[in-house]
Amino acid sequence: MLQSKFPMFVAWGPELGFLYNDAYAQVLGAKHPDALGRRFDQIWKEIWPDIISLIEAALAGEATFQEDLPLLMNRKGFEEQTWFTFSYSPILDDEGRVGGMFCACTETTETVISRRRDAFRLSLERRLHGLADAAQIMAAAAEALGRELGIARVGYGEVDPTGKDVIVESDWIDGRIGSVAGRHRMDNFGPEIVGELRAGRMMWVDDVNTDPRVGPSSAAFAAIDTRSVLAVPLFKEGRFVAMLYLHHPEPHQWTESETGLAREVVEQTWQAVERARAEAKLRELNESLERRVAEALAESQREQEKLRETERARRESDALYRAYFENAPEALFMVRVEPDGSFTAEEINPAHEAGVGFKIDDIRGKRIEDFMPPEAAKKVVDAYRQVIQSGVVLQYREAFELNGGPQYWDTSIVPVRDADGRIGRIIGSSRNVTRQILAEEALHQSQKMEAMGQLTGGVAHDFNNLLAPILGTLDRLHRKGTGDEREQRLVTNALQAADRARTLVQRLLAFSRRQPLQPTGVDVAKLVRGMSGLLSSTMGPQIRLIVEVADDVPPARADANQLEMALLNLVVNARDAMVDHSGTVRITVSAETALADTRSGLAPGRYVRLSVADTGSGMDQATLARAIEPFFSTKGIGRGTGLGLSMVHGLAAQLGGALTISSQPGLGTNVELWLKRSTGQADGGEQNTRALESEPTSEGVALLVDDEAVVRLSTADMLSELGFEVVEADSAAAALDLIDEGLRPDLLVTDHLMPGINGCQLALRLLEQGIIGKALVITGYAELDGIDPSLPKLNKPFTRQDLVQRLAELGSSSN
Template sequence: MKSGRHTQVKSASAAPAFLLNGGAVSGLLQGMDWSGSPLGQPDGWSPGLKAVVATLLPAQAQIVLFWGAQYVALYNDAYSPTIGQKHPHALGQPALAHWQELWDDLEPLLRGVRETGETFSAKDRPFYIERSGFGETTYFDVSYSAVREADGSVGGVLCIVNDTTARVRFQRRQAFLLELGQTLPGLGEAELIEAHAVHRLAVELGAARVCFGEDLGEGQGLRVAREWAEGVPTLLGEHAYASFDPQLYELLKCGQQAQRNYLAEQPPPALLKGMGASLHVPVLRAERLEAVLLVHFLRPRLFAEDDCLLAEETAKQVWAAITHARAERALHMLNESLEERVANMLVQREASMLQLHEARKMEMIGQLTGGIAHDLNNMLTPIIASLELVRRQPDPQRAARLVDGGLQAAERARNLVGRLLSFARRQTLKPQAVALAGLVEEMRELIARSLGATISVQVRIDPQLPPVLVDEHQLELALLNLVINARDAMAEGGRLTIAAGVGESEGGPVYPPGLAAGQVWLQVADTGSGMSDEVLARCIEPFYSTKTVGKGAGLGLPMVQGLAVQSGGGFGICSQAGKGTEATLWLPPSEAGLASVAPLPAPRAQEGNRVLLVDDEPLVRQATLLQLRELGYEVTEADCAAQALALLDGGWVPDVLLTDHVMTEMTGVRFAQKVRERLADLPVLIITGYANLSPRELHGFEVLRKPFRQAELAQSLAQLLARQG
């Protein structure tokens, strides 16, 4: 079929009036040689066709008219960018000649409107179109309406469209990344995370192969450990960067993507034989190339900006999840046995010193692990010895003394772990409004006994000072730690001052940078020996102590700092040798007033109280079950969330749910939410030994920290059941 020819218009007055005032397309129509078009010369067009063309040409909306049985295309300036390279060749020509790749999709829609006269409309309708040299899926809001001739017959189809491709792609990208972000943490294992992510991305982009290649360092190449591939050879193994592209490594290490389309005159490298296109996305951390996301396609394609952004953001998110999962697995392996953990940490210390030349940092890590091993071994020894003696010689009087000794050692171990969690900012706090004046007044007798007669105490705290939002028990421990440190620094006696204020009050400490305005400070100052600059620089390191063996674990100041930071505040310490020390906590003020709630008693269970106990650790579950039964509760146990949900779905209804937080299938909080979907008012108590859970993440559920005594467990359950009424 001949194509219409476009010639320069000599005079606008020579063109039919209905072709005027239409911009660039109008000029093309005026200068076209219509002998090659089925429409013929414009003067011979029907009145209906002339009228609709005169209307669409100056319109600002994207409009295309398909006229006659051959659906000859006429459109305006606003529409021409929509078809890209098809313009201007498609103008005045049958649609099949230029819309061939989507004709099987488009023609039934046009024919339906032409034969029935009924309008067709759709939102975000997908169309596969080749408008930039490569095929791509685009999206449009469309309205196809019949255009009638004077005799009532349908002469053509008027299509008003709006290209929504950019918006749809953005929404799909955001939805994809959101779904990925919600799914990956629950998979746990790095291998499962990687397998799930590459499969999902391959489906989303229509790729033939997707995988991660981990950088081998020094530009040597990359290693592919897992991949998703369909109908193409595997890439598993190690490969040089140059085997993909001679310039690939230089691009990737600079943070640039590498996009390639392979054609007959530019075939792919041997490693990518059979591929039509490739997209390689770098993953950098601290400006160092860590991994590459490899995405390969069977056919050449348009690399849309949104697809490239999707690949880049997916690569960052997935690699971060993989790295985190690997770190968690490494930590779990280290925690399997204390001796193995210490040995591995020491090996890592030596290797890191050679590789990173960070002797100071590795010295602190070694000190931390050694201190943990030393203190825990001291506490485990009487526990193990007491239990062995009780088993061999079950004398009641002797057993009572041995059990008391074991419990004291266990309590010391519990306090040590609590301090470690406080330093690591992983303790589950119970923040509440606390009046500093009242707290210090209640502790005054304990402080005085701890200091002795040679040290005087001054307290300068205004009772009208705003309450602070903090875990009251942890704040008491922190204050006591600071008081004891001050006592040890005043061996010959002295003066200890406890003061508090708000913000930059006169005579108070300097407000630290980076903290929110209006924080309340609590300061403990002494007139003791003070610290040298060297000791001051290291005093917050865990297990660093200048005291003699047995006089301190070196966790006091790290615990105080951990509590302050985790509570949303800060911690600072100033000291001069021979002049004393000032230690200051900064804590956020509480918006709520002080609570005045009398403590509830912790009686035994009422007859018939039923507890659903869920914990995937058999030893912990068995010990908790025995404590509950001794308290008089009827206990039904489950070793996982799925087993517990099956019990509830079977119709069994407990009076209270007691669940561990860290479980393999799902967290205790997530499990409790699922239970609340079935039993909306069921009281829930979550027990946890290591979880940095904020109040928002707890969704209002009560928490009991491990390890706990039977009295603490009884008190928590009694409070829950009393509230339920």
């Protein structure tokens, strides 16, 4: 538990004494380190009523699991709403009774808040879109934001043309404080605060009694029962026109999530207000026009001059309407209702033509079914018929396959009656929300993949530490020939299984972008040509391999060993996709210059492109969308780990490149691995022949530092076999104590990720001081703080031969 990167704790004994790891200290906040060893109910007394039933169940022997449980915690000096996913498991003592409980947890507060914020935005948009009055829109937005954030008072104030006063028509309150509707002089609230707003910057004060920007102006806030405030200014055409304000009667720490949401709501609300006011003016204009035409017709015999004036007004109104129709950013349309109940296109504006793709000259007078795809036409006609039957405005979201892809539109349609009361036309407006919908889907997918990557990387790292002594022990038993023939076969089988486990862990680390890489300049063309024989034998005689390498392909920045594994994975996938085990696989290597690609995330620049294309069965869109997910496989149970493509994708991302996949059922698949060009020359790749010909004879003292006792024991045994006198330390601090006592080792072998000083820092310090001449850093994966590229590395888990080769290379470089 102590070495895990996931938050964990144990509550033990009758008083449930609290023990936890470093990761859980982040959950405790200011309660750490005083919480260590204290009673569970004293540490989390504020949430004790929420979790006592779960604790009692665990102490009764029943494991429990909670997902996204809301908890009101006080861990930073103030109450905050949090959400956690966790499990409680009973732990048995030596007598078989429940002696305590174990918990593994993860905080999901940000994820839950993100989901709630997304739902809130969509709900608010739908609610505002259904309102036609500006005051109603502002009141609805204020209420929604206040309830979402739990704020006592929220409202909109419009700034008068002089910029001195703010006018509040109404605001929303939750009952704790009163309304501030009316006219207020802005300067009363302090020059610094008002200056921020007039400069167009959002302003917030956690406590007006302690914030130096408020000063003597705190009396103005006290008069309206306000201790904390958030204000968002709104500028239109360079003028300060309005602001959203949030007031709280108590001090309140405003979070980045709250301020960001407030800014979005301001813009969203004001757009809805402007739309409502424009529509109101248009309705008022139409009503005025109808009244004036009717009056002119009644008096037409007596007042011919008034009729002509009215006609001119009508033409002006038509011109105004036409200007609005032609220039509106929303897609506007008019449909005629035919006597037989069908619907024909009558008019669309330029925004409609640009967004949907239909031209008015091509569709005017045609029935909806004659120019729209059948599925889309049915949805549209059904909506029109619903309006005819109800006689009221209809608002809905449409999803169509238009212009080669899915499109989402928010639409409002209005029935228009003629003089006889019959609905003869339908007018409407549509707004394309495809980008918003796709962005939300992309965000959810990104969050999902990031969470899976974090989980996978953490598990793989812990498994590496477990696998290291297993592989080392089996390797020694295999080399020593321990046991009879049957036992030797069992050791050989176990060693092969451990090696397969090492490969699986490397794939997990590759997917999570945490594998230890040694990137150099790699001649990709030479690497592919050198592997062609192996790849041909892997695919079998019925599959044709074609290798195409362009001239003068520059070296790429990559890890040669990992690149070989990636290419082999891609070729095996291509082989398994072949129908009847026959077809063609084409491997292409070329130099490319790429522009920005939002689909793959590839940055502009110069790259080396490695392509593997097959003539296999291909993938449909649903399968293609999940192709790089870890553990997703179409090969069936027992035929694949589902980590091949995810490993290649993780490798590409870790090297600063990208992986792209294109595929269609029946037409095969093309996978492209894009690698950044290397700024140096290609590594020749020659191995140290002395390291491979014989084992080095080693003498001297080796200082071995590793906080994992089982890993340290296995490594110490290998070093002893090689002739070293081994001195062990379980931390960098313990190693430095040995140095201070006079130890002068010939070699330092150290794990990297340890509490306190890490292995990289220890090695650099001893090398710079001249205490050691050689150092080797052992690592389980590429930690966030990284390892100095000048230090030799050895990846966990490793065999004796791996250690021998790395030490030989150290000796060669020192010579």
